[in-house]
Amino acid sequence: MGDIIAALRLELGADQVLTGAEIGTRYRGDMSGTGTTLPLALIRPRAVAEIATALRLANEAGIAMVPQGGLTGLAGGANPGAGAIALSLERWSGVEEVDAQAGTMTVRAGTPLETAQEAAASAGFLLPLDLGSRGSAQVGGNVATNAGGNRVIRYGMARALVLGLEVVLADGTVLTNLNKMLKNNAGFDLKQLFIGSEGTLGIITRIVFRLRPLPRSTSTAFCAAPDYPSILELLRRAEGELGGPSAFEVMWPDFYRFVTAHPTTKSQPLPPDHGLYVLIEHQGNDAAADPERFETFLGGALEDGLIADAVIARNEKEVQDFWRVREGLALDTLPHLVNFDVSLPMGRIDDFAAACRQKLLARWPAGPESHAAFFGHIGDSNLHICVSVPYRAGEGMHDVDELVYATVRDFEGSVSAEHGIGTLKRDYLGHSRSPAEIAVMRRLKAALDPRGILNPGKVI
Amino acid sequence: MGDIIAALRLELGADQVLTGAEIGTRYRGDMSGTGTTLPLALIRPRAVAEIATALRLANEAGIAMVPQGGLTGLAGGANPGAGAIALSLERWSGVEEVDAQAGTMTVRAGTPLETAQEAAASAGFLLPLDLGSRGSAQVGGNVATNAGGNRVIRYGMARALVLGLEVVLADGTVLTNLNKMLKNNAGFDLKQLFIGSEGTLGIITRIVFRLRPLPRSTSTAFCAAPDYPSILELLRRAEGELGGPSAFEVMWPDFYRFVTAHPTTKSQPLPPDHGLYVLIEHQGNDAAADPERFETFLGGALEDGLIADAVIARNEKEVQDFWRVREGLALDTLPHLVNFDVSLPMGRIDDFAAACRQKLLARWPAGPESHAAFFGHIGDSNLHICVSVPYRAGEGMHDVDELVYATVRDFEGSVSAEHGIGTLKRDYLGHSRSPAEIAVMRRLKAALDPRGILNPGKVI
Known part of the structure; x- marks a missing residue:
């Protein structure tokens, strides 16, 4: 363990590698509040070459590397396990270019979403990706988790807005394809692999977004x-x-x-x-x-x-x-609130809500302390559920999860619409994906990250 | 060789497995006209289970399997090599469902695009994918090649229209995810791997398309x-x-x-x-x-x-x-016409056209037999070029290819905008993708098709 820290300090400079009490408590995890352990070290590189070096060293040493953006995720995807190194993108920030002719912008992964939105707007364009945590969420994390948000019905998920990507692989290889062209069928579209795989296949360093006209x-x-x-x-x-x-x-x-x-x-x-x-x-x-x-x-x-x-x-x-x-x-004021982000076939969402409500009531009868609130981006098949119930001894959030996700499975829905799987929904991935699919995910993981150093334990 | 034919006949029925003179000459290849050899056998399965069986047998025997749709491709992607088995999807055809509530349709891969468009329209929806060969092109091929067409600027490539996919892998595993939900972040989005990889990673059998309202x-x-x-x-x-x-x-x-x-x-x-x-x-x-x-x-x-x-x-x-x-x-009347489908950064397309024209003229001076015509879906950065020049002894299409693709590389364009790589552009893939990217493509190919039986020699 000491070797990798020393090697990182040598290559990146001692000031870039923090350990122990130097690491702020916020780096323990994301907004789900489920991160409990400080990483072995925190590195905050200022260049793609430094990210590549860090990954190469970690890969050689077999040490886990956990990418962190704005830490606004809700699925535990950025929580470092014990013994892992957290790689924060926060210093690799900035809008590199707005290309008005191509209608694109090229942005570093650590750029806050709102900063990118503002740069697009001041060039007369709309960056359509938008979500509540825009002020602190970073675009790298948005793309790594295929973020959704409020305007998906019109512009699609983050995936639909990405034309080009630069990614660093587990072994430090830099894969650069800063494509700005809407049509490009030259070989496999590799960027699709990294969008939505939550940092388990590579670390996104640069993004080319497709911009749209500002609405009038x-x-x-x-x-x-x-x-x-x-x-x-x-x-x-x-x-x-x-x-x-x-x-x-x-x-x-x-x-x-x-x-x-x-x-x-x-x-x-x-x-x-x-x-x-x-x-x-x-x-x-x-x-x-x-x-x-x-x-x-x-x-x-x-x-x-x-x-x-x-x-x-x-x-x-x-x-x-x-x-x-x-x-x-207002719902955030409820005690031990559990938030769900699921998707369901459009025609069945109301039936799902009724079935889910009924099951919750059967277990935790109606009363001033029982709440189940349903709402969502229904045009995208995306339902959010907020549940707050009075647990009895031995009960907890896990019991609510079990009940809701089982109902999602029964209705052929998805256990994650837009928040991703992270660690929190990993046990339920099989509710929405078949064993054959999960086996292929593992094959891809083994092909791209054979030593399993990239955000291990997340998604699959 | 005889063994696999016998095994296929046994499992699929003798009438489904054609050999020698039973195979129509059209199965030699696609509309590029570059297919020269008849396949070892032609199979035309009527069910996904039959496709899975055929792939399992071919994989065990190490025999190449080349998927064929409507054979309207222009890059040689459906040309069977000598000793390969052609798997035509033409009998696995039909619209299985239009879900008006979800705004989706589920279609078998062998369905002609126009048939799918008509089924959508008669349910009051638009299937936005459209291209000149709609009458014979099949949706499976459209998705496998990430087809473009005339309305990409408004609705995106085929990829943007696909919500769910069923694919048979090289070993016969059926990967079914007939997702109808716009938002679904439950694990890696595997379908993206198969869209645009031209049948080299799996054979698409069913597609869920997102439909749009009919324009008024x-x-x-x-x-x-x-x-x-x-x-x-x-x-x-x-x-x-x-x-x-x-x-x-x-x-x-x-x-x-x-x-x-x-x-x-x-x-x-x-x-x-x-x-x-x-x-x-x-x-x-x-x-x-x-x-x-x-x-x-x-x-x-x-x-x-x-x-x-x-x-x-x-x-x-x-x-x-x-x-x-x-x-x-009218351009089709020109002798030995060479058609190009490239994309370029929006701002540079006119400069590219000028440079390309100048280079062609420098080699084949202006005259009644020299033609270079430029046109394209410029909103998508997609340029088509038609070249007809009087070759001297020893010259041919290859020389025009070399000249045009070198210019594309110089302008940081893509050697394929919408037609794919197939066999015809394989030598030029490196003009638009880096060695690191091509190495990752090979890693994916090895992970999903370790014996290399799926459409070998295409793309990479």
Whole structure:
């Protein structure tokens, strides 16, 4: 162990290699709060060549290397195990280029998402990737986890936004393909392997993002719908008539009532007695005509009974109010809250929510201490669930996990929509992927990281 | 050799295994016309289990298996080598499901693209994948080659349209993940490996496509632009003001003059003395308002000098006329025509065309027998080049290849935008991918197909 530290200090410089008390406690893990151990060492390289050197040394020594970005993950993917070296990308930061002709930007992995968004915007472009932790999440982690977020329905997951990638492999080989071309079928598209594999196959160092035009209008409405079939029809219509919403966020009444009754939320856009709620956002390119089209769309939906009521945001404050309801931060005040991020076939999401709620109630009967709140990016088949129940002796989060993930399996859903597998969902990967698939994942891992040094114990 | 044929006949039934003169000459290869040898045998399975059995047997025997779809490829990717067995997917055909709630369709690999498009349309959806050979190309081949086509600028390559995949591996393992969910981060996204790897890592048997709403309006214009910077600005504006064109097809004057002067074309939308030409198509969702918005967009571009002239198609016949010019079939009449499909950084395409033209002229001076025509899906960075020159003794297509691909390398482009590598471009893969990348491709090939039986000699 001492050898690798000494070797890293020699090659990278002593100031880049921290150990023991020099390592801040935040490097123990991500926002899931499940990281418990400090790494053997923390390195914070300032160049790709340094990252390559560090990996080569770790690979030779057979020492685990755990990449860390903004540590905003929710699946334990960046938690270092005991004896592992944490490799923070935080000093390998910055926007290298915005290419206005190609409509691309090239960004270092350690760049905070919001910094990249702002650089794109100041060049007149939209970097469509967006999520709540934009201020601290880093683009390398976003791509390594194939991050989703609020606008996937319009622009796709992180994967859909990446044109080129530079990755350092376990043995220190630097794989550079900073492609800016939309069409490129020259050989296997290797970057796809590294997107969404959570740092287990290589460490992403540079990203070429495809940029989009900045939207010229944003319309936002908060609607109430009588039932789930109406929600599905409303979505279909929004896709046909508006060319697709940029957000379509559904909230079940248990979510809506709890959040809007809580003093931190401060607004209740519609009465709490409706069947379902949906926040619809449409970003368009005709500032003059779009608001009227949006209103016409909602008027038609109201007339046909797909929605029972709707309010359109008249100013930025109301937009923020609507989103604050949807963000549901009030739920964070609940004791030992368990958050789920699953996906399900579109047609079955309401049935899933009902089945899941029923099972939870059967085990932890209704009462002031029992909460299960359902909401999500339904246009992407993505449901979030917040559960807070009064555990009896010997019970814990694991029991809620077992119950919810078993229901996901029964409904042929995915145990991870956008947060990844990390360590927290590893035991449930088999609920959504077959043994044959998991065997192929292991074959790929062995092919690219034969000594198993890259983020070991994560995903598979 | 006889053993494998006997084993296949035993397992699949004798009628499914053709040899010698029973094999039609078309199974020698794809539309590149470079396939010269009949396969050892041709099998045409009717079920995934049969495909799995055939692969298991071939793998045990170490016999090459070459998947064949509609044989419309242009890179020799489906040409069987001597001693290989051709596996035609043509009997494994049909649309299994259109799921209107999920907005997906599940299709067998041997289904012609046009059949799938029609099934989607009759359920009220658009399957956005579209290309000239839609009538005979099969969806399995489309996905295996990550096909592009005319509407990539709006909907992405085949990869962007695939949500789920079933693949048979070299050893006969069936890898089924018929995912319909837009967000699914449960483990490595294995399907990405098989998309675009041209049947070298597995044989695709089923595909889940993401469907889109049918467009409600289509506007088409043929425009002339003074120069390439104006074209780039026009594209940027179309993306901002129209929310993106559905086709943006640029033609250089050498292309336009030859094609519109040829008797088979029968129309010349604009005079032949402009700097560049572009066919712009916009598909929208507001049948009432879109035509006027399109006209306003063109009016603004005309006023600002980005275009010098434009005609808007007033009826379906004119739409067809415009597209017939763009398709440039007149070029097929030229002797020993060499077609290129390359991509280049957006900002450099015109410079590339000039450099390439100059090099061709330097070697084969201008004259009635020398033609080089440039056109392409410029919004996707994709340029096509048609070259017909009078070879001297000892010269041939190879010399044109060398010249063009060397120029692509100099401009940091890709030797294949949408047609793939197959056999024809294999020698040039290193022009666009690094030795480190090609080494990783070989590692993946060895991990998934250790005996090297799947479409050997293709891509890498």
